[in-house]
Amino acid sequence: xxxxxxxxxxxxxxxMNRRRSGDYDVDPWGADPDWLDIFSTVAPMLRVRIExxxxxxxxxxxxxxxxxxxxxGEPIALAVGIRRETGRLARPVGVPDGRMLSPLxxxxxxxxxxxxEIRSVLAAGNLVxxxxxxxxxxxxxxVASDLLAPALDxxxxxxxxxxxxGELTGSWRVHIGAAIAAPSSVRRTPLAAAELxxxxxxxVQMLLEDEFPSRLGGA
Amino acid sequence: MRVLITGxxxxxxxxxxSLVEDLREVEAVAGLDVVAPSRALRRTEVSVVDPRERxxxxxxxxxxxxxxxxxxxxxxxxxxxxxxxxxxxxMAGTTTVLGVxxxxxxxxxxxxxxxxxxxxxxxxxxxxxxxxxxxxxxxxFGRTLLRTExxxxxxxxxxxxxxxxxxxxxxVGPDVPSPLARYLRLRVxxxxxxxxxxxxxxHVDDAARAIVASLRLRLDxxxxxxxxxxxxxxxxxxLGGNIPLPTFGPWWSVxxxxxxxxxxxxxxxxxxLLQRGRVADISxxxxxxxxxxxxxxxxxxxxxxxxxxxxxxxxTPTNAIDADGKAVGASSGKR
Numbered sequence: 001x002x003x004x005x006x007x008x009x010x011x012x013x014x015x016m017n018r019r020r021s022g023d024y025d026v027d028p029w030g031a032d033p034d035w036l037d038i039f040s041t042v043a044p045m046l047r048v049r050i051e052x053x054x055x056x057x058x059x060x061x062x063x064x065x066x067x068x069x070x071x072x073g074e075p076i077a078l079a080v081g082i083r084r085e086t087g088r089l090a091r092p093v094g095v096p097d098g099r100m101l102s103p104l105x106x107x108x109x110x111x112x113x114x115x116x117e118i119r120s121v122l123a124a125g126n127l128v129x130x131x132x133x134x135x136x137x138x139x140x141x142x143v144a145s146d147l148l149a150p151a152l153d154x155x156x157x158x159x160x161x162x163x164x165x166g167e168l169t170g171s172w173r174v175h176i177g178a179a180i181a182a183p184s185s186v187r188r189t190p191l192a193a194a195e196l197x198x199x200x201x202x203x204v205q206m207l208l209e210d211e212f213p214s215r216l217g218g219a
Numbered sequence: 220m221r222v223l224i225t226g227x228x229x230x231x232x233x234x235x236x237s238l239v240e241d242l243r244e245v246e247a248v249a250g251l252d253v254v255a256p257s258r259a260l261r262r263t264e265v266s267v268v269d270p271r272e273r274x275x276x277x278x279x280x281x282x283x284x285x286x287x288x289x290x291x292x293x294x295x296x297x298x299x300x301x302x303x304x305x306x307x308x309x310m311a312g313t314t315t316v317l318g319v320x321x322x323x324x325x326x327x328x329x330x331x332x333x334x335x336x337x338x339x340x341x342x343x344x345x346x347x348x349x350x351x352x353x354x355x356x357x358x359x360f361g362r363t364l365l366r367t368e369x370x371x372x373x374x375x376x377x378x379x380x381x382x383x384x385x386x387x388x389x390x391v392g393p394d395v396p397s398p399l400a401r402y403l404r405l406r407v408x409x410x411x412x413x414x415x416x417x418x419x420x421x422h423v424d425d426a427a428r429a430i431v432a433s434l435r436l437r438l439d440x441x442x443x444x445x446x447x448x449x450x451x452x453x454x455x456x457x458l459g460g461n462i463p464l465p466t467f468g469p470w471w472s473v474x475x476x477x478x479x480x481x482x483x484x485x486x487x488x489x490x491x492l493l494q495r496g497r498v499a500d501i502s503x504x505x506x507x508x509x510x511x512x513x514x515x516x517x518x519x520x521x522x523x524x525x526x527x528x529x530x531x532x533x534x535t536p537t538n539a540i541d542a543d544g545k546a547v548g549a550s551s552g553k554r
Contacts, residue, residue, distance in 0.1 A: 030414070106416075
């Protein structure tokens with residue numbers, strides 16, 4: 001997991017050669033960073049412009065909360081953008097159940113929508129991307145507070161993110177906002193987690209309105 | 220401290236006995252197993268006895284009067300015995316050794332070798348369980364481990380002893396008769412057809428050091444132990460220059476039969492590992508440097524292809540005695 005991201009066709013060839021001898025990384029959650037890099041390098045139709053990535057710490061666990069329309073296009077575009085921009089592997093939440101599909105999407109860094117799994121991934125110093133519930137309009141959706149509770153338990157930063165673009169065009173714009181202030185309550189109660197979820201949702205809504213006023217609803 | 224080591228005839232037990240002999244705080248060491256250790260031990264009094272021989276086992280424990288039990292007599296199916304015999308030996312040994320040790324008094328610590336199999340691999344179970352995850356085994360070996368842990372904990376509670384439960388990733392080593400290591404060394408290795416799930420490995424030397432450190436530190440409660448990181452069976456086959464063969468659904472039963480015919484049986488816990496992977500959270504090890512494995516999972520996976528297929532025949536050491544206290548000759552070790 002210590003290799004730098006693959007960014008050029010030559011590095012793709014090198015990575016493919018490594019794969020023939022088994023010399024590549026697969027982490028305990030099933031992520032294969034080479035696979036994600038190869039995919040994003042050989043998929044020039046996926047263009048992600050990202051702003052605010054300098055706000056993210058260079059190491060340690062981080063939780064990102066992003067808006068979402070239908071499917072998981074936004075979290076994946078955000079993960080690809082962060083990988084290209086910072087070299088860090090971001091893990092979208094939302095592995096579907098089922099033995100066939102689950103291992104496949106885990107290769108791209110995705111994890112299950114489970115508080116236990118999010119906690120273990122964050123504790124290992126990874127970035128986790130949680131998508132709000134789908135919304136086609138200019139409203140940020142909601143998020144189950146138990147998915148954010150691990151960040152509260154581990155005292156890790158939570159960032160709101162606005163992501164707009166389209167699966168058909170392959171062009172995405174991402175804006176990472178400032179870290180959300182943790183709830184004032186020092187006790188890590190369900191109420192504190194719910195408060196954090198409300199703040200995350202409000203943070204995403206504000207970013208959507210401020211950064212992408214002309215694209216809302218139509219993008 | 221008087222230390223009794225069950226499973227002393229195995230690769231892990233022999234290593235542990237060797238390390239325990241060097242501890243200054245250890246007054247005496249005794250070992251029990253169905254075979255004698257293959258390595259020469261200086262001051263370990265070895266009793267060669269099948270754990271199912273309850274009377275003989277009880278006699279050996281009573282005579283020694285242990286204050287600490289390292290319960291390593293956990294027999295993995297198709298490693299040294301068939302699945303049925305392995306389960307019988309494990310359960311009989313656990314019940315008798317721990318029961319008698321508790322009855323005679325003086326027992327103050329128990330260390331049990333367990334495994335990640337205890338967490339099970341149900342479709343929606345946690346991918347990387349930590350020690351707080353509720354054990355929910357889905358294989359026969361996993362259920363045996365769970366029962367062993369429960370018995371050990373109940374024994375410890377009844378006498379006020381500590382019970383350290385070390386949940387190991389699959390333990391492999393040059394002289395470890397591991398079904399997984401044998402399988403990955405096949406020329407053609409059937410692996411899951413869709414991307415296979417990650418698994419963790421632990422080198423037998425690291426496992427031995429963890430057990431001895433746990434004894435010395437008198438740890439209490441469960442602890443996951445594995446080499447850092449993970450590999451997949453597909454990768455592990457490639458690392459040895461072998462050919463991974465993507466396998467689906469009903470073809471697995473064909474693959475199991477062929478593998479068995481080639482001398483590498485696939486018990487249900489191994490099939491589960493190949494199809495669903497097996498890893499666990501080892502972050503607690505970071506604060507216990509004495510237990511931290513020196514080799515990563517990837518390093519162990521590379522190394523296992525350099526070992527010759529073993530194990531060699533056990534040699535009975537000169538200081539071995541049988542369960543009734545009589546000397547055992549090199550040729551009379553019970554198999």
